[in-house]
Amino acid sequence: MNKIAFVFAGQGAQYTGMGKDFFDNFESSRNIFKLADESLGFGLSEICFSGSEEELSMTEITQPAILTVTSAILEAVKEKIDFPDMVAGLSLGEYSAHVCANSLDFKDAVKLVQKRGKYMQEAVPPGVGTMAAIMGLTKEQTIEVCKEAASFGIVEPSNFNCPGQTVIGGEIEAVDKACEIAKAHGAKRAMRLKVSAPFHTSMLESAAFQLSGELENVNIRPMEIPVVTNVDAGVINHESQIKDILVRQVMSSVHWEDSIKMMIENGIDTFVEIGPGKTLSGFIKKINKDVNTFNIENMISFEETINRLEELGYGKNSSDNWSDQGIG
Numbered sequence: 172m173n174k175i176a177f178v179f180a181g182q183g184a185q186y187t188g189m190g191k192d193f194f195d196n197f198e199s200s201r202n203i204f205k206l207a208d209e210s211l212g213f214g215l216s217e218i219c220f221s222g223s224e225e226e227l228s229m230t231e232i233t234q235p236a237i238l239t240v241t242s243a244i245l246e247a248v249k250e251k252i253d254f255p256d257m258v259a260g261l262s263l264g265e266y267s268a269h270v271c272a273n274s275l276d277f278k279d280a281v282k283l284v285q286k287r288g289k290y291m292q293e294a295v296p297p298g299v300g301t302m303a304a305i306m307g308l309t310k311e312q313t314i315e316v317c318k319e320a321a322s323f324g325i326v327e328p329s330n331f332n333c334p335g336q337t338v339i340g341g342e343i344e345a346v347d348k349a350c351e352i353a354k355a356h357g358a359k360r361a362m363r364l365k366v367s368a369p370f371h372t373s374m375l376e377s378a379a380f381q382l383s384g385e386l387e388n389v390n391i392r393p394m395e396i397p398v399v400t401n402v403d404a405g406v407i408n409h410e411s412q413i414k415d416i417l418v419r420q421v422m423s424s425v426h427w428e429d430s431i432k433m434m435i436e437n438g439i440d441t442f443v444e445i446g447p448g449k450t451l452s453g454f455i456k457k458i459n460k461d462v463n464t465f466n467i468e469n470m471i472s473f474e475e476t477i478n479r480l481e482e483l484g485y486g487k488n489s490s491d492n493w494s495d496q497g498i499g
Contacts, residue, residue, distance in 0.1 A: 174256040174438040175485050177248075177271055177445055178455075179241050179264035182234060182288075182370075184448035185227045190240035191220045192470040199246035203277065207239040210278045211285060215239060230367060234263050234288035235281045241267040241446035242277050244467055248445060251477045252485055257406075257439055259399035259430050261451060262330075262371065263287075265420060272396040274410055279389045286385050290378035291368060291421065300369035302329060302340040303350050307359030310428075313337040316356060320349035329371040330425040333457040335359075340369030371425055379421040386414045404429035427451075431458045441483060443467060443476065 193200035194216065204216040218226055219236050227233060241264070260268040266284050269275035275283075305313050310331050317339055320326045324345030330338035339349055346369075350361035369375070391413050397406045400416050404426040407413060431442075431454070444451045444466040452464040463483070465476040480486060 173440050173484070175253075175441040175443065175480075176257040176259065176434055176439045177245075177255045177268075177443050178258070178451050179260035179267035179271070180237065180444065180446040180448055180451055181260065181262035181264045182230065182237065184446060184450060185233050185237055186447055187220075187222060187224060187227060189219055189236075189447040189468070190216075190243050192473075193240075193243050193247050194220070196470060197243075197247040197250075199250070200243035203239060203243040203246055206278060207235065207281050210281050211235060215281075229288075230292040231285050231288035234284040237263060237446060238266055238270070238277075238281055238284050242270050242280075244445050244473070245271055247473065248443075248467060248477075251487060252443075252480055253487060255396060255443070257397045257399060257434050257437070259434065260401075261332075261427050262401060262420070262425055264446070264451075265398075265401055265417070267446065268398050269394075269413065272394040272398050274392050274394040274398065274413060276390065276392075283382075283385055283389060287378070287382055287421070290381040291370060291375060294375045294378040295368045297367065299343065300341060300372075300374055301343050301346050302338055302364045302366045302369055303346050303362060304364055305337045305339060305350075305353050305358050305361050307335050308337065308353060308356060309335075310337065312356055313339065313353070316349050316353045317341075319352050320345050323348040325369075325372065325374055327372045328424045329369070331428050332425075333428050333431075333454040336454070336457070338364070340372040341374065342369075371421070371423060373422050375422040379418050382421055383414070383418045386417060389414075399430045399434060401425040401427065401430065404433050406433075427454060428458055431455055435459055435462060441465075441480070441485065443480070 207215045258268040258271045324342035326341035326345035326349045329340040353361040441463040449466040452466045
């Protein structure tokens with residue numbers, strides 16, 4: 172039997188105007204934007220629709236903005252497509268996955284990720300840490316590169332995105348040295364990224380500690396859809412594990428490639444990327460070119476994807492699987 176998964180993008184996918192199509196066309200989507208504005212106490216919607224690139228790139232704005240846009244699009248998708256068999260998200264996207272699975276309330280999630288972004292930004296002073304993309308090396312080679320550069324400072328694998336594409340993070344000198352070593356090992360490219368901190372490394376430990384305190388006040392519910400986590404590319408067994416996993420995720424490598432492989436091994440043959448951009452769709456095709464991949468970020472891609480999914484048999488049927496999936 173064919174199975175479908177929804178996947179959700181992380182930080183870096185943002186752009187001015189994202190989500191406006193859905194605000195204009197779906198009342199359920201408008202309600203999400205309004206709920207975000209009310210929960211945060213400022214006009215996040217306006218920043219999504221017409222904010223500057225600089226404003227949208229502020230981590231404590233980026234994270235709630237992307238979560239809000241993905242959740243708003245999800246509301247529109249829920250009107251057309253049946254319950255997915257699995258969900259996953261890259262880094263920040265894991266929060267969208269929990270909102271989709273109803274294990275995390277949107278109102279709690281949007282406030283939580285704003286603080287997550289703030290804590291992640293503040294964990295490492297400007298000019299101390301950075302990240303770099305490594306193209307053309309295997310996962311094992313990237314790990315070895317980081318070990319070789321460790322004498323110059325902290326440098327660790329941050330993201331294992333897809334075959335031949337990894338990201339490292341750490342102290343600037345050590346990351347630069349790792350890039351040199353990676354090129355010596357045959358990397359096609361090894362270059363710094365325009366990011367403000369070394370996300371998903373041990374340098375974010377203080378942010379993880381602060382996030383842990385915030386999570387103490389958040390209600391976690393049983394998952395209604397299996398959620399695949401970045402930390403170990405496995406399905407979370409029980410809701411009691413979620414808080415610890417989200418804390419560890421901040422300073423642990425993102426195992427996206429292994430997550431997708433595990434989902435395919437469990438029967439997923441169709442992936443729908445929900446939210447701004449189509450980066451995850453590109454990763455998935457590099458992991459397995461035989462699966463179906465779609466993305467939904469505006470009304471054009473929404474209509475095209477819904478039509479194709481209905482042809483594949485994933486359209487709404489007589490039993491409304493989403494009937495009790497209230498976001499608010």
